[in-house]
Amino acid sequence: MSRQLTDADQALRQRIAFDAAIDQLTRPVLAQDQAIVPSLLDQLADAVQPGSEHTGKTATGSRPPAAMDALALAADIGVEMRQALAVLGEHVPPAPVDQVRAWAAHAERWQHEAPDYLTYATDRAGYWVHAIRTLLDPPRRYPLRGHACPSCWETTVSVWSDSNDEAPLRRTALTIDVQRAEATCGACEATWPLDQWQQLAALLLQQQQHDTLSVGV
């Protein structure tokens, strides 16, 4: 008999993919350094918290773009979970991670009785994993090379690396944190919310033009 996938095989494959996605969405993992990495949904919930840590009450009205994306994605998942749980006659728990767990608890039945829905659910869960990872994974800080800090005028800062304690490394002083939407100087620790970024960018441009004028020609 040729090895054709039966409907039951297909459903089982979907189920494995579905469970893998749900695991990433809902289960914290133990990292190599023994730190507990929260589940993707908890990380997303964290990213949505307005001004967790030091951005506090600063932002008047405007959220940074990354937080907007996180907010939109979290809202999307929330709407879909509330609808799905209502259809299933389930109580809707407040935490997104519990909503997804309550929804995923029906996977066994979908596998045997509603494979089309399982396919759909696997697509959604896989998309959420991908979307959250894309949102949270990019490097948090980008160096802003070749620019002096507009506050302290440092261009670099010394950093001791873990692997080599012979000499400190020189790193660029200014970095941009995309997720927090702020620029930081590693030398004087000044930070600028990206609301003020336009202003900072103008300063930097000025500085660049000044440098070009004085260095060039």
Ligand SMILES: [Zn+2]
């Ligand atoms: Zn500085």
